[in-house]
Amino acid sequence: MDLSCFKAYDLRGRVPEQLNPELAEKIGRAYVDVTGARKVIVGYDIRLSSPEIAEALSAGLMAAGADVFDIGLCGTEQVYFATSHYGMDGGIMVTASHNPKDHNGMKMVGPESRPISSDNGLNDIRDRVLQPFTDAPLRGRRESLAVAAAYVDHLLGYVDVATLKPMKIVVNAGNGGAGLVIDDLEPLLPFSFIKVHHQPDGTFPNGVPNPILKENQAVTADAVVEHQAAMGIAWDGDYDRCFFFDENGRFIEGYYIVGLLADQFLRKAGGGKIIHDPRLTWNTIDLAQAAGGKAIESKTGHAFIKQRMRDEDALYGGEMSAHHYFRDFAYCDSGMIPWLLVAERLCQSGQTLSSLIDARIESYPASGEINRTIDDPRKVIAAIEAKYSIGAKSVSHVDGVSIEFDDWRFNLRMSNTEPVVRLNVESRGDIPLMNEKTEELLAEMERLNK
Secondary structure: OOOOOEOOOOEEEEOOOOOOHHHHHHHHHHHHHHHOOOEEEEEEOOOOOHHHHHHHHHHHHHHOOOEEEEEEEOOHHHHHHHHHHOOOOEEEEEOOOOOOOOEEEEEEEOHHHOEOOOOOOHHHHHHHHOOOOOOOOOOOOEEEOOOHHHHHHHHHOOOOHHHOOOOEEEEEOOOOOHHHHHHHHHHHOOOEEEEEOOOOOOOOOOOOOOOOOHHHOHHHHHHHHHHOOOEEEEEOOOOOOEEEEOOOOOEOOHHHHHHHHHHHHHHHHOOEEEEEOOOOOHHHHHHHHHOOEEEEEOOOOHHHHHHHHHHHOOOEEEEOOOEEEEHHHOOEEOOOHHHHHHHHHHHHHOOOHHHHHHHHHHHOOEOOOEEEEOOOHHHHHHHHHHHHOOOOOEEEOOOOEEEEOOOEEEEEEEOOOOOEEEEEEEEOOOHHHHHHHHHHHHHHHHHHOO
């Protein structure tokens, strides 16, 4: 049996070669055997294969004795929300997020929506799939659970709705699931939504919803300019990530949104801790300190960030990859809470999104993440470290290598899944220096790769 769909944090693979109903049924049984769960949330995304895979998964869960609470078509964060909100033993979301349309997958959580990844159960589930199964003496039952009203109510708890003002916002669901939530929120908010690629459609008529790709950004940017909107928001398919465009249609690097949200949370709470990844850091640290809070660095990846947030009792965690995590959302990531907070900030401050972001870009210009395919990533990273650590102010290995100087810094790390190294460079208010050092590092990497 092909089990290549099991990855470090989730399951992802092509349908039906790598993931199909037969395997999904076994995964359901294995999940119960490994976790001991008795009450499990199941939801699925808009992909054409998702209902059938969710059905087979549910059959396996019930055969193993677990009760299934079916929340139907939804986003990943609704599985997280329902699992924690209703005190379930676990939850499984059938989704392949922004992967090609002939792919599918699963994201799994345990009690309190704690992630299940390769180091705490996912590999055990994979191994259990290969063993024979017997039905539980008492088969589980299934019931439908309507979570939309409680979920929307929870979302609105993050903002002071009374302070929100009429504002035009472009929303691009990419034919994923986000449009359904916007439709639920619309009657409760004073905003006018300009809807782009709004209808859920698993054939992805406008391409796979992945707003990080340059070619997918123009449609949102153009709509913002055309309608003179206050901002634009685009989501991936299961809307656990959201991406922002300012009123000029400019795509905003996720790094600057992390700083903006950290600042907002800390000011609301009067201090506290926030977690960030090591790729780009200075802007976030600066804003957190100015708002009376403390910024703490964590290894990149949702399992690491969520655990560190729990350990530190952090209010908020952010990754420059557009994942934003919230303590009051079971320490999970949401693609809906961030844009509500940014909209609230625009309404309360009277400022434009560009004016909030421009000053931060000027203070800490950044290269954005640059990926390069490298034959021997470890060798190249070690050689770069050896060269640049001479005379450096600090060298850190939280994730890859981060090397800091007085007026610039960089992080170089390996991908978890492919022979790629990822480079991020930033400076203190010096765009030419940031560009120069970025080019210098890329040239050195290319030389070392020969």
